Amino acid sequence: MSKYMTFTEIAFKDRALLVAALEEIGCIEIQQGNALPLGCYYSEQTPQTADVIVPRNTIGNAYGDIGFQRNEAGALTPIIDDLDRARVMGGRFIPQLRLAYHERVVQTVAARLRGTVHRTVEGGVIKLKVRY
Amino acid sequence: MPEINFTLDEQTGELEMKIAGVPGAQCADVAKLVTEILGEPERAENTQEFYVRANVKPQVQNRKG
Numbered sequence: 001m002s003k004y005m006t007f008t009e010i011a012f013k014d015r016a017l018l019v020a021a022l023e024e025i026g027c028i029e030i031q032q033g034n035a036l037p038l039g040c041y042y043s044e045q046t047p048q049t050a051d052v053i054v055p056r057n058t059i060g061n062a063y064g065d066i067g068f069q070r071n072e073a074g075a076l077t078p079i080i081d082d083l084d085r086a087r088v089m090g091g092r093f094i095p096q097l098r099l100a101y102h103e104r105v106v107q108t109v110a111a112r113l114r115g116t117v118h119r120t121v122e123g124g125v126i127k128l129k130v131r132y
Numbered sequence: 133m134p135e136i137n138f139t140l141d142e143q144t145g146e147l148e149m150k151i152a153g154v155p156g157a158q159c160a161d162v163a164k165l166v167t168e169i170l171g172e173p174e175r176a177e178n179t180q181e182f183y184v185r186a187n188v189k190p191q192v193q194n195r196k197g
Contacts, residue, residue, distance in 0.1 A: 002154075003163055005173040007147040013171040075171045098145025105147075105169050106138050112165060126140040131133055 010094060011075035012101055017108065018052060018068060018076055021100035025089070027054045038079060040064040050079055060088045099126070106130065136162060149173075
């Protein structure tokens with residue numbers, strides 16, 4: 001049997017893996033909780049809350065905190081100012097975070113299956129093969 | 133040997149996954165394990181390999197004594 005699945009939504013289901021991925025890409029002073037108030041640059045912005053927060057000015061996010069709030073499916077989705085999204089890590093904050101998160105997901109799957117991971121990079125594509 | 137092939141796009145961080153060579157119920161278990169950690173995929177389908185194997189009929193040969 002063989003199955004093919006694609007994951008394109010920007011959502012992070014596992015909080016611990018998300019925090020580890022944030023730390024891996026250089027985020028510091030990460031706050032965790034429930035419905036924590038999210039700081040913003042403009043006072044007239046609608047107040048928002050998040051369960052995981054990367055404080056403003058800790059990774060080049062000059063316009064506000066970067067938050068992650070649970071959606072209806074239970075996954076954490078990012079809340080980030082458009083200007084920060086374009087500036088932080090040269091506009092690569094979300095892609096880099098997704099890569100770090102997904103690599104940790106693969107390691108977790110391999111560990112649960114007691115398998116091994118073989119990693120290769122070919123022309124902008126990272127290939128991870130789990131054998132068990 | 134059963135294997136799971138993950139492909140990450142370095143530009144977007146998007147993930148694709150293909151499970152190969154895993155017997156039926158075990159394949160479903162692996163898919164479940166992945167979705168527990170990743171959430172529901174935007175797209176999921178059984179590949180051609182699945183249908184080829186599913187259509188194989190057992191053959192019985194008569195023995196001549």
